[in-house]
Amino acid sequence: MMNILVLVVLLFISGCNSEKNKPDLNNLKANESTHWIGNNKPLPEKDSLFYLDDPSPLFRKEIAVNGQLESAKLLITAAGYYRATINGQRIGQNRLDPAWTDFSKRIYYSEYDITDLLNSEKNCIGVTLGNGFYNPLPLRMWGRRNLREVLKVGRPVFIGKIILEYQNGKTEEVATDNSWKFADGPLLKNNIYLGDVYDARNEINGWDKPGFDDSSWQNTVPAEGPGGELQKAFFPPIQVTQRIRPEKIYSPQEGIYIVDMGENFTGTFRIKLNGEPGDSVVFRFGERIYSDGTLNPMTTVCGQIKREGVGGPGAPDVAWQTDTYIFGSQNVAYFEPEFTFHTFRYMEIKGLDKQPELEAVEGLALNSNVSGINHFTSSSALLNDIQDASQRTFLANLISVQSDCPAREKFGYGGDLNATSETFIYNFDIQSFYRKTIYDWIDAMNDSIFVDTAPFVGIQYCGLSWESAFLTTQYYLYLYYNDEELVREMYDFNKKWMEKAARIHPEGWVDSGLGDHESLIPVPVELTGTSHYLLCARIMQEFASIMDDSEGEKQYNQLAEKIKSRLEGEFWDKPVTEKINRQTLFATLLYYDIVPEDEIEIAIDSLMNAVEKAPAGHFTTGIFGTKYILEVLSKYVSPEKVFQIVNSPEYPGWGFMISNGATTLWETWKESDNVYSNCHPMFGTVSEWFFRWLGGIQPDPDFPGFEEFVLAPAVPKDLEHVNSSYVSPYGKIVSNWKKSDNKVHYELEIPVSTKAYVKLEKDINQKIQLKKIDDTEFLSNQVEGLSTGQFHLNEGQYLILVDEK
Missing domain, CATH: 2.60.120.260 (Galactose-binding domain-like)
Structure with a gap:
């Protein structure tokens, strides 16, 4: 009996191992049958030789279809870029694929359904390779920074396989191996900065179609891959x-x-x-x-x-x-x-x-191709132009990473991410894109220094306010999408990062790196950098609570209190004698709740004084201070005051950009025709303000993912209407209002299974009437708090009338 049991167990184990060792056709990985392949050409030995003609290779492989197909798909990626065709027809809509990553750590592959592209018998797949960020030119950016010295580089190579599933249940695989053929193509040069050189005299007609004579072409030899783990892309691809x-x-x-x-x-x-x-x-x-x-x-x-x-x-x-x-x-x-x-x-x-x-x-x-599912427009042509320019700027800077400028540098700087990730979330469904961004930062960071970009390009002087973007972005993914899964996945890494931050800034005081970049008046990094450290401590306290880590929660609370106390002591209790942008100073202190509660009015007065003394009474803040002052002035003074500044064509401001022909946002308040980018997202935080304050759509930190949220639309005197919507995980939130018949007409939509805390502007003598869109009777006496303008609404569509002031 014992022997029979042993035999059964052995057979069971053998069956499990057999299933385990069976190749998973739905994944792409290098193995004995699927190889990285390229043209096996050595790289130039001297930097100057990189600028000579270097034709992109063409690869081809003929495929036979042996029966009635049920389905066919292609799994493919490259180190560099690729373009793939079946029988001369482009496969899919993706461009500049794969997404830029640290190719030594992870590489994303794409999957395409090619069933309809295949003929019943003979077919040909063609692949052209481009350099991308895997084989950049040795350009000395700013006279010193050569990407080849810091990136994983090499000749472009690719890997892929076609999986044919027949109606009789048979499966066949065609993978990259030494049976593929290659030759030089007509693309003589290609570079992400300097562009393409295409010589049509070198075109080879029919090379990617079946029946072409490739007897003079060379067979590929398996190449060394870049080393990164192959992972299926889960985020939107680059497309037209x-x-x-x-x-x-x-x-x-x-x-x-x-x-x-x-x-x-x-x-x-x-x-x-x-x-x-x-x-x-x-x-x-x-x-x-x-x-x-x-x-x-x-x-x-x-x-x-x-x-x-x-x-x-x-x-x-x-x-x-x-x-x-x-x-x-x-x-x-x-x-x-x-x-x-x-x-x-x-x-x-x-x-x-x-x-x-x-x-x-x-x-x-x-x-x-992030989905632009959220919407804002108003009766102000200038505000609409600013919103259009902001969105155009944001999209221009989404080429698989969120860049600070998409032409001069193309790098994923953390400072811009720190300043604008909430803004991007208000405008687009960007959850999966930002998840990819988090993994880029994980791959970019090390244990001893702060880096400025992900993927890492060798820059490391901007400091904590740049690298901490990977942590703040996690928080916004949690706040807006309730992405608790990511919090749990990253928690141990986040703790190690906080340990690194403590080693680099043991006193909890950030004294190195960039401050409020492009502020018109200097701002010390001790203010903005230390404030970001405070934010990180508070985020980690929240994450520790999610993880039921009571010790961690206590630890990060103590750290946050220590940092807050130091900021209060240095920047609030002491008189400010050095030259500093007082707009950024007081906006930062108020934004992070550093000012003692009984002294907030003093801080507000100081902030208003700084605004009034500025040119045209406008903002002079930089990358971080602009986000802070938009929020703080709206919260503590009035959205009306912010509206007057935003809706003005005078310098400095967004209207000044638009009135001077800008269709995307500038990197600086001042106009630049030589040095600075004219397509830079950091001042785009004004778009966040449109949604948060004119639309009034705000998340409730106690209910991440908009299970409960705030609707507090502001109604400026010189604005006639606003239409805004935001698609939450529960569905679309709508907040529209218009002035008509001596009333303000609000149309609100609250998704199923959610609740909104509505706060409307109202004088004591103004009346509010409320009804559901489908109802005929007003509910004015049935909603608690309606008389004060602050009340809760459950799911549904509502019409609200408020007597105009």
Whole structure:
């Protein structure tokens, strides 16, 4: 009996092991049958040689379909970028794939349903590789920073497999191995900063279709991969999200044509060209033009490489954005750059005999395709322009990472994330994108220093206010999406990060790094950096509570009190004698509840005095102070005061940008035509203010994910209406209001299974009438608190009338 039991157990274990060892066709990984492959070409030995022609390789593999298909899918990724086709037809809509990560740690792959692309018998898959961030040029950004010295780099390689499932239950796999063939293609150069050079004379007709004679092509040899773990992408891919027709095309000088796209955006273009074999057409891009109508490319120049010798051996004197097309045998051609992205409103064209027609040019806006499901508009044309410019700026800076500027640097700086992650959440469904961002930061950080970007690009002087973005973003994912799963996943890592912060700043005092970047008046890092440390301690106290870590909760509470006390002692109790932006100073102290309660009025008066003394009575704050002052003035003074500043065309302000032709937000309050980006998200926190205060849609920290929330719309004197909506995990929240018939008409929508705490502006003599949209009778006497303008509403759609003041 014992022997029989042993035999049964052994058979059971054997069966489990057999199932365990069975290949999982639904995952992509390198193994004995699936390899990374490339063109096996060595990298140049000297930096200057990187700038020579280096054709992108083409790869092909013919596939036979042996029966009636049930389904077919492709799993594929690259170190660098790839473009894949089946029988000459592009697979999917993704561009600049895969998303940028630290390729030595993790690489995301995409899955495509290709069932409808396959023929019944013979087929061919074609793959073209681009350099991306895996094989960047050795450009010396700012004269010193070479990405090749800090990134995992190498020749672009890719890995993939096609899974064919037949109706008879049979499964077949076609993977990357040495049976694939490759040859050089027509793309001579490709770089994310300097652009593409495409020589149509080198095109190979039919190379990615079945039946092509590839006998002269080389067989691939398995290549070494970049080392990162292959993971299926779970976030929105980069895609063409808008096709933009130019407003006009003109010629400022003979032989030069300027295409005005009408708005600044990130992406590429598609153009119909006419020319002779060997003709070259050169494109350059810029956010601005000079007074004579010629292109100004200087605000988008890579790493401020603007004179000879700065960029290193072989680099151009000026590293502007450019593309080149060389005609082959066809006199009519269509050109669309594949492995680069630019930021531009204006495109300069040289090399054409005559001016192209408007319909021949199309701008292709690219961004991670986050859903723009939330909405704000108002009766103010200026506010609407500011919102449009903000959203356009945000999307332009979502190319798989949230960048600070999408042309000059393209890096995922934490400071901008710290300042604007709430703003992005108000505008887009960005949960999965930000989850990817958190993992980027996990891969970027180390135990001894603070880094400034994720993926890490070697910059490490901005300090805690930049690296702490990975923790604050987790909190906002929890607050707005109730993403408790991420909190639990990251908790041990977060504790280690707090230990590192304590080692670097043992007194709880942040005395290194950047302060309120681009403030018009200096702000010490001791104020903003230490305030961010306070925020981190408070977040960790909340996370410890979620984790039932009572010791941790106590520890982080003590740390928060220690930091708060030091900030109060240094920046509130002592008289301020040094030159400091008092707007940022008092806004920060009030935002983080550092001012003693009985002295808040004094702080408010000091803040208002600082505002009134500023040019035009406007804000002079920087990357962090702007977020703080928008919130604090609305909370403690009046949204009316903020509205007057935001809805003004005077300098400094958003209206000044718009009145000076901006279609995306500037990096600085001052106008810049050379140094600073004209497409920078950090001042976009005004968009958050639109949703939070004019729409009044605010989360309740006690009920993360909007199970319960606040609706407190403000009604400025010179604004006639606001329409706003935000899609929460429970459904759409709507907060609309308009002035009509001596009343303010509110339309509110509260999702199923939620409750809103409504706070309306109301004088003591004003009357409020409330009813559900589907009801005929008003409920004025049935809602507790209605007479005060503060009351709770359960799920439903409501109409509220308030007598106008």
